[in-house]
Amino acid sequence: MIDAEEELVAAPPVAAARRRLRAGHPALLLAGIVLAALNMRAALAGVSPLLGEIGAHFHLAAAASSLVTTIPLIFMGLGSIAAPKLAARWGTEAVLCGALVTLCGGIVLRIAPPMVALLVGCAVVGASIALLNVLMPGLIKRDFPERAAGMTALYSTAMILGATVSAATAVPLENALGGWQGSLVSWSLLAAVAAVVWVPQALLTRRGTGHGTPAATTAPAPQDGPKLSRSPLAWQVTLFMGSQSLVAYVIIAWMPTIFTDHGMDKAAAGLVFAFSTLVQMAGSFVVPMLAGRMRRQRLLGVAVAALMACGVTGLLLAPVAGAWLWAALLGTGQGGALGLALTMMVLRSGDAHTAARLSGMSQSGGYLLAAAGPLVLGAVHQATGGWTVPLLLLLAVCAGIALLGMGAGRDRRIGDRRRA
Secondary structure (H helix, E strand, C coil): CCCHHHHEEECHHHHHHHHHHHHHCHHHHHHHHHHHHHHHHHHHHCCHHHHHHHHHHCCCCHHHHCHHHHHHHHHHHHHHHHHHHHHHHHCHHHHHHHHHHHHHHHHHHCCCCCHHHHHHHHHHHHHHHHHHHHHHHHHHHHHCHHHHHHHHHHHHHHHHHHHHHHHHHHHHHHHHHCCHHHHHHCHHHHHHHHHHHHHHHHHHHHCCCCCCCCCEEECCCCCCCCCHHHCHHHHHHHHHHHHHHHHHHHHHHHHHHHHHHCCCCHHHHHHHHHHHHHCHHHHHHHHHHHHHCCCCCHHHHHHHHHHHHHHHHHHHHCCCCCHHHHHHHHHHHHHHHHHHHHHHHHHCCCCHHHHHHHHHHHHHHHHHHHHHHHHHHHHHHHHHCCCHHHHHHHHHHHHHHHHHHHHHCCCCCCCCCCCC
């Protein structure tokens, strides 16, 4: 993840307030982290099982319906650029609180009657999640330096849990609350609760700073860092991140629709999709551990691509008959690919500053690349009238991920003279 704290030096009153907060209110800080993490994917995962109803309500074709998942990705890429500057001006805690308030508003805005409100709400949701994505890893490393790995596992698990519950309950909530609008807006409550928990933390850390005083200053950067734009290895890591994200968000956007188009019940399709999201935890836990023990991660890159390719092939040949198996293969492969991408950002960097810059490049570029996936495959589905060609294209992306994994998994560091 992008680490905003890597680039910032807190103002003395803010640093002192943070020490008091950690010492006096550790439970409040822990609750805030878990609640924020639960919100980092829930607002996106709950859309997929309802995409058909949303499209029918606004009379949208498949390509236009995919904008509901494409627009958040675009703004997740763009929003990550602004996060460090906002954190420097207002403080990490205040920006996290503001992001959760904005996320709550974006979720509500998505159900407003005009279609433009749906699209603007999607943009607001994406930008809000981008701030959470960027700020959370740095906050954990800063406040829990001795337990960073355990806390990262906790917030990652909470993030996946939020997405799983959102996907599994989307259709039941639709039935219980009278339509897709009720199902979508229900997740604003979770965002509101998380924001309330972060309010006292934001106030405590801002107390003592004068009006207009920045919460932090930018740390001096090394003068001779490698130019990432000229590094083939940096581009391989970035494209690996973007390509695996593309597959993941195509599955988020279209997996339930693929199942229902082949005759599966809508509620069952939502459960299978939720299961696929849940098993991502296995891959995201095991693969980084293996990667850290290996000098080269090339075989891991090929392995996670192969798992995803097998799942896509299953959707192509027997989508309903083997739905749970395909969901398990796709989920394990996606979780492993994401974990490997994040790990390679560190392993391919020679220092923390380069790792933070590579993380920014990979995530900003990766989300923008991933945004094309749901839209393009939705358009191809609309043009061909089926899922065969879109899934074949997805298989080609999996092949590309394997090749990128072979390159990014080499025992190299960015800035090495060996063409890195």
